[in-house]
Amino acid sequence: MTAQTIDGKARAARIIDAVKRAAEALRHETGTEPGLAVVIVGEDPASQVYVGSKARTAKECGFKSVKHVLGADTTEAALLGKIRELNADPTIHGLLVQLPLPGQIDEAKVIEAIAPDKDVDGFGLTNVGRLSTGAIDEAFVPCTPAGAMILIRDVVGDDLSGKTAVVVGRSNIVGKPMAQLLLAANATVTIAHSRTKDLPAVCRGADILVAAVGRPEMITGDYVKDGAVVIDVGINRIAAPEKGLSDDGKPKTRLVGDVAFASAAEKAAAVTPVPGGVGPMTIAMLMANTLTAAYRAAGKTPPGF
Numbered sequence: 001m002t003a004q005t006i007d008g009k010a011r012a013a014r015i016i017d018a019v020k021r022a023a024e025a026l027r028h029e030t031g032t033e034p035g036l037a038v039v040i041v042g043e044d045p046a047s048q049v050y051v052g053s054k055a056r057t058a059k060e061c062g063f064k065s066v067k068h069v070l071g072a073d074t075t076e077a078a079l080l081g082k083i084r085e086l087n088a089d090p091t092i093h094g095l096l097v098q099l100p101l102p103g104q105i106d107e108a109k110v111i112e113a114i115a116p117d118k119d120v121d122g123f124g125l126t127n128v129g130r131l132s133t134g135a136i137d138e139a140f141v142p143c144t145p146a147g148a149m150i151l152i153r154d155v156v157g158d159d160l161s162g163k164t165a166v167v168v169g170r171s172n173i174v175g176k177p178m179a180q181l182l183l184a185a186n187a188t189v190t191i192a193h194s195r196t197k198d199l200p201a202v203c204r205g206a207d208i209l210v211a212a213v214g215r216p217e218m219i220t221g222d223y224v225k226d227g228a229v230v231i232d233v234g235i236n237r238i239a240a241p242e243k244g245l246s247d248d249g250k251p252k253t254r255l256v257g258d259v260a261f262a263s264a265a266e267k268a269a270a271v272t273p274v275p276g277g278v279g280p281m282t283i284a285m286l287m288a289n290t291l292t293a294a295y296r297a298a299g300k301t302p303p304g305f
């Protein structure tokens, strides 16, 4: 079987376009300009790229976009103070702190400090609770699983009744909310992880296989059922000596997912690539969540995506 490559980049561009138009309509009707604040602590190079992309895309959507860059030695108290300030700012509708955080800061405390109605990452307990009790329309759903779910719906349809889904990975940011979304769409869901017995066999039972393990190219064709839809959430930078050396004398790198694309594509009906699959959807869904927060703050019903 030759798999369809699911184009997350093009899908994300369409969502961003729709967000832009809806933001313009909100401004026209109510004078509200959606505002997104992104806070980064430290200088992790990948985080800097993601935060830059979030701030730039927010501007493209016509949002107020602010980026707060705090030093790697920032204390937890100072970060919590910044969050309090942004929680109280009426021009900011969406607020997130880029993860991971330096070791001196308790991530859970920081996430809980963000006001639930501005928690556009959907990581706080209020939004987690809404999602897991089926109150999805009131929740902010974490951006990566929300984006992955749109790609799944595009290929498989809205109702996953009778379909089996396996999510490999049990993180709070991806694995667990992904499983909740699949369950809410009526799929029969298994969450698998590193301690699952005979993981390839469990995965081969999946009509929809979501890989979020953080291990480069671990999911080969041996894990894939004929005709499955495979969603790769992994983003791993690995050495690529075939590309030669960088200026610092180290081998150049390339980005791969948790899925061995070519091998999985021999079995699957559809696969997301890395890059260009779920990653761009993460940013698009952040824009959609921020727009939703602004609509709610203006007392308006947000559009769906």
Ligand SMILES: Nc1nc2c(c(=O)[nH]1)N[C@@H](CN(C=O)c1ccc(C(=O)N[C@@H](CCC(=O)O)C(=O)O)cc1)CN2
Residues within 6 Å of the ligand: 049, 050, 096, 097, 098, 099, 100, 121, 143, 144, 235, 255, 274, 275, 276, 277, 278, 279, 280, 281, 282, 283
């Ligand atoms: N506060 C948050 N922190 C983190 C989140 C998050 O959702 N909220 N997710 C990840 C990182 N992330 C967004 O923050 C993110 C990762 C990857 C991409 C993306 O577009 N990837 C591209 C490739 C980009 C590259 O070349 O490096 C792709 O897959 O095509 C966007 C956002 C952890 N932290």
